[in-house]
Amino acid sequence: MKKTASTLLVIFLIFSAFGQDKKKSLFTPIQYPTHFTSPVNIPVSLAGNFGECRPNHFHSGLDVRTEQRENVNLYAIDGGYVSKITMSHKGFGTCIYVSHPSGYTSVYAHCNRFYKLIGAYLKKKQYEQEKWDVALQFPPHLFPVKKGQFIAKSGNTGSSHAPHLHMEIRETKTDKTLNGLLFYKKMQDKKKPIINRLAIYDGNQSIYEQEPQIVRAIKNGDHDVPTKNVIIINSSKVYFGIQANDYMENSLRLGVFRMKLIVDGKTLFGWELNRISYDETRYMNAIGDFKTRMTKGFWLQLCHKLPNDQLEIYRSGTQDNGLVDVSDGQLHDVVIRVYDVKGNKKDIKFQVQGNENQWPKKQGEHYFEAGKKASFSSDKIKFNLAENLLYDNLNFKGIAANSDLPYSYLYKVHAANVPVHDFFDLKLKPKKVIPENRQSKVAVLFSPADDMEDAIGMPASYEDGWVVVPVRQFGNYQITTDVQAPAIIPYFKNGQKVSKGMRLKFGAEDNLTELKEVRMEVDGKWLCCSRRKNNYYYKVDEHFPLGQHTVQIKAVDGNDNTSVQKFTLIR
Numbered sequence: 001m002k003k004t005a006s007t008l009l010v011i012f013l014i015f016s017a018f019g020q021d022k023k024k025s026l027f028t029p030i031q032y033p034t035h036f037t038s039p040v041n042i043p044v045s046l047a048g049n050f051g052e053c054r055p056n057h058f059h060s061g062l063d064v065r066t067e068q069r070e071n072v073n074l075y076a077i078d079g080g081y082v083s084k085i086t087m088s089h090k091g092f093g094t095c096i097y098v099s100h101p102s103g104y105t106s107v108y109a110h111c112n113r114f115y116k117l118i119g120a121y122l123k124k125k126q127y128e129q130e131k132w133d134v135a136l137q138f139p140p141h142l143f144p145v146k147k148g149q150f151i152a153k154s155g156n157t158g159s160s161h162a163p164h165l166h167m168e169i170r171e172t173k174t175d176k177t178l179n180g181l182l183f184y185k186k187m188q189d190k191k192k193p194i195i196n197r198l199a200i201y202d203g204n205q206s207i208y209e210q211e212p213q214i215v216r217a218i219k220n221g222d223h224d225v226p227t228k229n230v231i232i233i234n235s236s237k238v239y240f241g242i243q244a245n246d247y248m249e250n251s252l253r254l255g256v257f258r259m260k261l262i263v264d265g266k267t268l269f270g271w272e273l274n275r276i277s278y279d280e281t282r283y284m285n286a287i288g289d290f291k292t293r294m295t296k297g298f299w300l301q302l303c304h305k306l307p308n309d310q311l312e313i314y315r316s317g318t319q320d321n322g323l324v325d326v327s328d329g330q331l332h333d334v335v336i337r338v339y340d341v342k343g344n345k346k347d348i349k350f351q352v353q354g355n356e357n358q359w360p361k362k363q364g365e366h367y368f369e370a371g372k373k374a375s376f377s378s379d380k381i382k383f384n385l386a387e388n389l390l391y392d393n394l395n396f397k398g399i400a401a402n403s404d405l406p407y408s409y410l411y412k413v414h415a416a417n418v419p420v421h422d423f424f425d426l427k428l429k430p431k432k433v434i435p436e437n438r439q440s441k442v443a444v445l446f447s448p449a450d451d452m453e454d455a456i457g458m459p460a461s462y463e464d465g466w467v468v469v470p471v472r473q474f475g476n477y478q479i480t481t482d483v484q485a486p487a488i489i490p491y492f493k494n495g496q497k498v499s500k501g502m503r504l505k506f507g508a509e510d511n512l513t514e515l516k517e518v519r520m521e522v523d524g525k526w527l528c529c530s531r532r533k534n535n536y537y538y539k540v541d542e543h544f545p546l547g548q549h550t551v552q553i554k555a556v557d558g559n560d561n562t563s564v565q566k567f568t569l570i571r
Contacts (some may be wrong), residue, residue, distance in 0.1 A: 026270045026315045032182050033102055036077040037148055039167050040064060045185065045250045047164055050179040050271030052255035052286045053299040057281040058273070059255070063105065070112055070163045072154040077106050077167075082118060082143035082151070085124075086135045089531040092166065093158020096151055099140075099172050107168035112155030118143060123528065127543065130526040133482035157532065159218060161516040171275070176404045179209035179274040180256065181341040189248035190340040193256045196243045198226045198336070198348060199289065199300045202324045203237025206393040207306065208291060208418050209362065212241065214300075223347040231352040236327035238354055239304035241289055246340045258339040260323055261303045264332055269303060269322035270315045283311045286391040294417035294448070303336055306391045308370035326354025364395035381411055382427040382466070389421045400429075404561040407434050408479035416448030416475035427466045430479055432464060441559045443482040443512055444469040450476060457482065457512035459558035485563040486510040486555040502540045503571075506553060513558030521552045522569075546571050 048063035066072040076098050083105065084097035092109035096118070101103045113119055121143075125136055145151060156163045169180045172498055181187065200213040214231070215226040231238075240261070246254040260270040271287065287307035289300040304322030305314050314321065326332060331351045339345045368374035370392050374385040380400040400409035407430045426444075434442060440464040445454040457480070460469035467479050489507035498504065509517045518536060520527045522544050529536040551567045 011154045018372060019198070020419065026267050026317060027258060027272055030182055030274065030391060031284065032178070033104070034183060034185050036106075036169075036183050037075070037208040037260065039077050039106075039108060039165060040066065040072055040154075041075070042072065042251065045252075046248070046254060047162075047252045049181060049246070049254040050177070051276070053284055053301065056285060058284045059355045060276065060277055060278070060281065061109075062521045064167055065252075066154045066163050066165060067222045068163060068241040072165070073150055074108050074111065074152045074154055074165060076145045076147060076151050078102065078104075079147040080145060081140045082138055082145060082210045083140075084112060084135070085118060085122060086139045086499070087122070087133050087530075088158055089133070089533065091158050093160060094152075094155065095158070098151065103172055104178075105170045105175075106168065108152055108167075109166040109168070109314040110155055110157050110160040110164065112157065114152050115150055118151075119435050126528050127526070130531055132528055142563050163191050172477075172496070174277065176277045176472055179341065181257075182274070188247070189344065190342060191247040191340075192344045193244055193246040193338045193346045195224045195336070195338060195348045196245065197298075197300065198231075198350070199241035199292070200233055200241075200504045201233050201241065201302075201304070202233060203239050203304075204235050204358065205362075206395075207289065207302075208392055210395050212289070212292065212300075214296075215290075220349075221350050225348065225482070226350050229350055231350055233326065233352065233354050234357060236324050236325065236356055236358055237353050238323050238324050238352055239543040240324075240336060241292075241302045241304075242299035242336055242338070242348070243298055243300050244338045245348075246338075246342070246344075249341075254340075256301075256338040257341045259301065259303060260335075260337040260339075262335040263324055263544070266317070266319070267322070268317050269305075271313045271417050272315065274313055276311070276313065277350060281313055282421055283309055283391075285421070287311065290419040291417040296421065306370070306386065306453075306508050307393070308391045316447070324352070326352055327356040327358075329353065329355050362395065364397075366396040366398070368394045368396050370394075380409060380429040381413060383424050385414075385420075385424055386422070390423060391421070392421065394418060403431070403478055405431075405478055405480060407431055407481065410450070410452070411477040412450075413477060414474040416473060418474050420472055420474060425468055425470045426477065427463075427468050428477060428479055429466055433465070434467075434479075434481065438481045441481045441483050441561075442467050443480050443559060444471075445478040445480055446471065446475060448473075448475045452476060454508050457558075459513050466566065482557065482559040482561060484511050484514045485561040486515060486554050486565050487505070488555050490553070490565065490567065492567070492569075494568070496567075497570045498544070499539050499571065500540050500542075504538045504540065505535060507535050508553070508555040508563075510555075510557040512559075515555055516558050516560070517554070517556040519554045520561055521554075522549050524552075527551075540571065544571055 045065040050268040052059040078100045080100035085101040086095045094111040095109040175195045244256045286306045370390045381398045403410040442460045444460045445455040491505040531536045548570045555563045
């Protein structure tokens with residue numbers, strides 16, 4: 001009798017657990033501190049939010065508009081200490097990091113300058129290292145800050161296209177970026193997201209071996225519907241993608257926060273855009289339909305996890321990761337639901353019908369499987385791919401066509417509309433032997449277009465009769481040689497008189513590769529020049545002595561071609 005009672009209890013507990021699991025939500029509540037204050041003392045208006053699809057990365061923070069002007073005061077959103085500053089003409093530009101005792105770090109990017117104490121320390125370290133583009137880390141006691149303390153002036157530095165503040169909130173321990181709006185519960189947002197397009201993919205084919213059906217979405221009461229209410233697909237499996245945007249008061253177009261896929265009343269799959277590290281951010285090319293973006297100009301976010309996507313944003317109710325079985329030929333009800341951070345939601349509802357047709361995989365001579373190592377070798381093109389480089393399977397094609405360049409064919413390394421996750425060494429066989437005096441000057445041109453229009457150059461090496469270059473893109477390549485030195489364009493005159501605080505400007509650029517070094521000296525001593533794009537600026541300071549002096553500017557490109565110009569200036 002005791003054994004029977006015990007058995008019944010176990011069965012009851014199992015069924016209770018099963019019932020609880022069935023009711024379990026795909027998403028769990030996120031609780032972050034809500035005591036952070038605004039980084040600006042003007043009304044907050046956003047031009048971008050966390051998780052938006054950007055070229056090769058997710059947008060990792062909040063773009064706070066600064067009324068189309070620079071030098072808006074920026075304030076620490078909580079107490080703590082300045083833990084890091086970075087300077088660059090790319091990326092975040094002039095950037096300051098503040099670590100907080102609550103376990104978070106706030107990041108303020110594209111600034112013009114830091115507050116006085118940090119600015120003085122920065123200048124000292126720049127002259128010690130003879131580098132403008134430095135990254136400095138600080139212990140907690142060196143630069144403590146209080147909540148609301150002025151820390152920097154806003155600007156438009158780095159990879160910024162208009163004045164604004166890019167602000168991030170990160171987990172200090174993991175350095176993962178978090179969805180900043182989750183910390184600001186009081187920000188008004190009563191507007192629902194909008195779904196603009198629906199894409200339908202054959203689940204039996206690689207995303208790179210097909211063209212999805214793309215249909216517009218239109219409003220139908222409180223939800224959206226595609227312009228075709230019933231989606232027919234000649235396959236046994238299907239998955240979907242959406243183009244969706246969010247909107248909130250006093251802000252521009254933003255990205256959505258969550259997606260949920262519901263088929264025949266069952267929640268199958270979803271994703272949540274939060275906690276993404278910079279090591280993971282290039283996987284945006286997996287959740288975003290990279291091929292469609294390259295060919296049609298807009299991003300579709302997949303409601304499916306590609307085979308070799310390593311992001312941790314996904315939530316799945318089944319093992320199929322958003323792949324839907326439609327082999328029964330019946331109509332299936334589908335709801336794709338998107339949310340913003342405030343819980344405002346929008347559905348797109350439709351029906352899908354497939355068939356039991358099982359398309360065989362089309363495997364060509366060079367079939368690359370996602371998640372596995374791959375290689376290609378011909379008499380003109382060679383490379384090896386690590387297992388993490390492709391997100392989905394690929395029938396690779398590589399050919400060498402005719403070219404007018406003396407040492408080069410037109411090397412068509414598949415197509416630029418297939419993304420590659422990381423660098424690999426591409427080896428190209430020249431059309432003829434490159435003379436020994438030019439072998440140290442080899443370079444490679446890249447373009448997504450066959451006509452090589454707007455091609456970009458990169459330095460390469462010459463090894464055993466092959467030109468070798470590390471690349472992170474498929475597309476079209478050509479071999480050239482680079483013997484032309486960079487150009488230096490001074491915007492001041494030889495013999496000019498200068499005074500403290502005067503800004504000396506010059507340009508430096510190369511016809512082919514990026515500049516490896518640009519150096520300005522007075523009587524052989526380094527001067528600190530800030531950089532914006534191809535322009536350099538030196539503000540005359542105590543490092544420029546009184547009297548007449550020789551100023552030298554040197555520019556070196558990626559192939560070590562060097563230009564030097566000398567001037568006489570009088571202070």
